[in-house]
Amino acid sequence: MILNYIKITLRYLWRNRLFTALNILGLSIGICACWTIFRIVDYEFSFDKKHPEGERIYQIVNRSIFEGEEGGFGGVPLGILPSLDVNIEGLESVAPVYSQYMLKVELLGSKGSNQTIEEPEHIIATLPSYFEMVPYQWLLGNPASALDAPDHVVLTESRARQYFPNLPIESIVHQSLTYYSMNDTVVRHISGVVKDLDYPSSFTAKEFYPVSKDDLASTVWMGMNSRNTLFVKVKENHGTKAVLDFINKKNEELTREFREKFKYEGWFEALSLQQKHFAAEYSGGERTANKNVLYGLIGIAFFLLTLAGINYINLTTAQLPQRSKEIGVRKTLGSSPRALTTHFMVETFAIVLFAFLLAVPLSFLFSKTFDEFIPEGLTKFDNYSAMIFFAVGLLSLITFFSALYPAWLITKVRTVNVLKGQGDKIRGARLSFRKALIIFQFVIAQVFIIGALIIGQQLQYTLQKDMGFNYEAVITANIPYKSLDRNVDPHLFKQKLEKYPEISAISLGHLPLNNSVWGNVLFFEKDTAKTQVSVNFKYGDEDYLDFYKFNLIAGRHAVPADSTNEYIVNEALVKAFGFENPQQAIGQLLYDAEQKAYPIVGVVADFHQHNFKSKIEPLVIVTSTDQLNSFNIKLSSSHPAQWNETIKSIEKEWKTIYPNSPFEFKFYDETIENLYETEQKTAKLITLATTVCIIISCLGLFGLATLTAFQRTKEIGVRKVLGASISGIVRLLSTDFVKLVLIAILIASPIAWWAMNKWLEDFAYRIEIQWWMFAIAGILAITIALITVSSQAIKAAVANPVDSLRDE
Template sequence: MINNTLKIALRHLWRNRLFTTLNVFGLCISISACWIIYRIIGYEFSYDAQLPNKEHIYKVISSFVSEDKTSKMGGVAAPLYQGIQEEITGLEHVVPVFFQGINRAETQRNGEKFTLEDPQHVAATNNQYFQMLPYNWLAGDKVTALTDPKSVVLTERRAKEYFPNAKPEDMLHQTITYYGRDTVQRTVTGIVSDFNKPSEFIAEEMIALPGKVYESYMWTNTNGGDRLYLQFKKDANVIAKLKQINELDKRHWKAFADERGSELKKTKSYELLPIQEVHFATDVSDYGISKTSKPVMFGLVGIGVFLLILACINYINTSVAQMPQRGKEIGVRKTLGSSKWHLMNQFLVETLLTTFIASILAFAFGKIGFSILKELIPTGVTFSGEPHVFPLFVCIIIILITCLAGLYPSWLITRVKTVEVFKNSFTVIRSGSRFSLQQALIIFQFAIAMVFIICTIIVGAQLRHTLKADMGFNKEAIVLIDIPWKYLGDARYSNKQFTLFSELRKQPGIKSVALGIPPLSSGYSSSPFQTAVDGKDLNMIKMFKKNIDTAYLRLYQMQLVAGRNILPSDTISEFVINEAAVKAFGFPSPKEALGKMINQLGNTKHAIVGVVKDFHTQDFYTSIEPLVMMSDKSSLSTLNIKLDTENTDQWQATLKAIEHQWRNFYPPEGFRYTFYDETIEAMYKQERQIAKLINLAMAITLFISCLGLFGLVTLTAFQRTKEIGIRKVLGATAMGIVTMLSKDFIKLVVIALIVASPVAWWAMNKWLENFVYKINIEWWMFVVAAASAITIALLTVSWQAIRAALVNPVDSLRNE
């Protein structure tokens, strides 16, 4: 019985090779896409899932409020951990993780020296770090590893860089010399295994955090590299503890204000973020930490589900389209006594075989897709994972698709009346006004496709707006070269950036050169500044800071609305502010701001000599903030080079000449250049990835939808064969027949547009809310989407419609 069912199923699939191919191809693409999405989602949601007490671990983040705007940062004030340890109860562990900058590190073993330049992920912490995290210790004792202030614990990966071919126990008590602002020797007291799972904790060298007494002003400072983690006891009231932390911080702010004899408005508070939410906190600025958007992840899940449903809908439509051709087979089966369960079983087996073949091909398609989409797939995501995962995934998918796609066609077969079959009156969809399930499924398919088309148009328009809009400065043909900070702190290269700057100004092909932080960048520095307005109390605001030289404003073509540029100086002597700072300080106008004295906390006062027109200093998610520009020679470390735009064909030669000049002052391996417009584009990497995902989803959805539409038009043409023959005998033209068959399907596409438009409008409005500077959703975007979908639908329908219209009416009527 089973063999007979399989043989019939295979014969049917082979006899209808076109529909079998379409079904297999549609299911294959959907299954492979679902697998890739599953791997991405599984990876992203596994961040810090291995922590034993993750539900009680929180990261402390800083929240800044300025003019009803809130920004968040993953760093804290350095002394906060000490205050919490001394005053806050209910905590299991208080774990500071302060990342350190190191120029280079050296080790010696058996007379051989190993050097690591600019080692990354070096963190100062305490012993509680190892009690909170589930490290596997290869050597050393986690309880006492960081007791000595000159101790260091290495991960296995980093230890192999310092001590190649050595065993973990042999690495203990070895010495590492660190070169930076100070030269420090540390003793290796532990070796731990690498974290094999995605984690917020990326440190590879853990050094002892020295106990120190912080000055009172440090409570008002925030460093993005100083991070703090708290593990609460199981019965602790986290909300109450957070309130105590903020009260503690408020007392220290007040103490500092009293010490200075001025009123200091507190603009910062602390929040507690569950450790498993840190990876998804895209609103929190965390340098060097991988983040992803949870709504984007849920969107990916939605895309996977929709693709699977669309493939099932496509299978249903093509299966139903073939039923009239199988009418006699069904009639004979029922006449010979086949039960409805036997008929349903036959169709379910065919669905199972089709899905099984599609799943085998999906493995190859998935491999190809994985390599094509490698730029969109997070680093660390592998295609196959553990050996048993893919087979289990395929089994679940096969069962799911077989049930979703096979049950309706198989149930429809049981409703066929044998008498109608042999009288040639068997139909699945009847002519007339009755709205069929197949038509509803086509509307659903194209509604989803329409949503993706509209989203593609709007996302693309917003990305073009962010990259092409007036940013308040000219970014074209500018090359950036950063002097690595390890050279800045090395006496051998002291002040050589200024000599290099002078040499580059003489170089042919270079229009101008300036030193300073680029206008718009992902990194920033801010501090409280204060002034007195009209003799009233001190007015204090938080301002972003940029160090520039005298050529900076001219190179970026920034407009001065009042005053002048800063004058050459080795140290800070005067300020240029932007229009936003004028408003924040309360000056009546830019001209009124000139000559006013402002100062950064703890520094001397300097005069405002110029006001520059507002320009974007951060991405389009944030508004233009108050900004102060100054000249601090010791902080000028980025070369901004404007190339000659009239001789673009000479740019490569100019860049080689720049590299040659670099080699005269710095080691060749430190030379890196980027075009500034590319740097700005890179800041919108996530948005471009979203756009690519939507484009890909749109293409797959349209393809599968067209397969479903092809199946439905095939069914309609078959059922209306006699009508088409009669119309042609009575004088109907081929174009008239094509129009008759096409118009009903175009109506379905129009209905899909009506359904999809409000959904896409709502989704895109929610997405655009994240941008302070954004486009407006225009009517033409929906018109373009409608025109695109209708054109694609017409191309799909026309082929089968033209084929039906060109059939000889004599053959049509004779066959009927």
């Protein structure tokens, strides 16, 4: 019986190739999106889930309130580790993870020559307890003694293969590695090799060596660094309360004076390992994920799949009048409702299966074309059981829900009506339901169209708005501070470039707009009152203000000096300290925590220091001869065609000054664009989702227009005989669909307005949502709908009425 169903199904699908293709294409796009998003979401939510006893592991993190704002930080003071007593109730073990920066690692090559690995990543200092907490499989060495000497180091298998690709693992132990840091050089001996974790984990280290004696004896509780993190493992049936009580009591005792002086509140909390991958504010540099983004992706997948299912239901129910004779004959020959339903389920399953097969190459094509959306490590992650379960479940759900309503309609066909020639009057196959489905499709598409338009407008606004400084034709390069060239005076390179006429200006200093912060607290005393303000700092040389054309609205430039003694401030700082106007601030003294006084000698107009999600904050510009981190080079804007040659000249001079460091530069406008990388990805994703929504909706609209034109063949022929024009017939066939799109626009507009307002709340400087945005989106949707249905409408309108009436 089933074999017979399959044969009949394949014949029917081939006979109706157009609608079969439309159904398969629509479903395959929805399945492709759903499958790709499932892979991303499954990967992100798999982090640390396979970690044995992961529910008992916590990261100690810092919370603080300063100037009314609460924030979190993943780093801890070095003094916490030595103070923790293993006898604290419920505490089983403590493991520090102190990330280490190395300029390079040098090793003896297979041919006797030294090989160098520049700036290797994922190196940490830790204790043997780390290997009790993280279940590495040991290939060589003993976890109890691998870190028992200060010159020992343990490698993961992947790092061992990187360093010694031609040596068997057994020969790697006792090999020597020379580590070059910013301060010293240390030779370490490999004491063990562990297998890389075979599941997504927040523990990403590849090299491990012992924590230094100084760090183990530290009593410092004031300074925190995001590279110094601490993990604890509690005993079964115990929480972290006793551990946190101990830490916070110590913190209260040792930092009371500092907190009272700076009106600062700080305490420590425990972040569970299960939450760490989604806690971006506590990240020490490891990649994190945003749960809201993942839930948004799930929503997009649901809507796209729903659109594809609606598309199938619309096309299938619209074809039922043409299949009424087939259904009537089957019922006359004794087919039961159950048999008809089973046959239709088999037909739907075949279409869904073909769509699944087409979705496989589409998913691969998407991964290659839009690789920026694919998380790092996903290609190596295979959760086969979840993938099989999801594929089977998705196939079953799509088949069941897509076939449910059309199958029910099939069972309602009355044989008597078919024999009377009334097969087009299938009870229950009401046009109103199909119209509702079309409206739902275009509501979703319209929300995405409006969203894509508003996001694009906000990005355009952020990139075109006056930043408060000039960055046209500016390239920037970091001053080498990680390599062997770090001790070279950067002013030598500046002097080399000043002789080139095709370079308009050059300055040393911080980038005016970036998301890194150099901050401090400053005080101003007036009468008996004392005002305290958190201030950002930027350093530049004597050419810095002129280079970026900051608007100096009061005072003068600062005089460069080895020791900082003059401040240039912005308008936001003037307001924060309560000065009535910029001129009043000139000559006033600001004090740091050590009571050292600094006069304000100039005020510049506010300019943006961070992306548009942040308000302009109080700022001090210091004219300095040190603490400069970037070369700012302005090319001659009148000769852009010569820029490539100029950059080659700059690189040539760079190699003479910094032979050990590559010349890596960026145009500053590109750097500013990169600050909005997340928003740009969101825009691309919404645009992609919008395109898919429109394609799926138009596939259904095209199919329905084709069927409508077919079903109204006789009517169109009669109208033409009675003198109807081609434009009138096209308008007749198109009007119904345009009305549906207009209804969808009315429903979608308030939904899109609410959603986009929520998204724009993250921006301190944002566009205002205007009526014309909705108008453009509506016109676009109507235009797309008209283009979709007009081809079939025109085809029906120009047909010879004699042929249509003779066919009837």
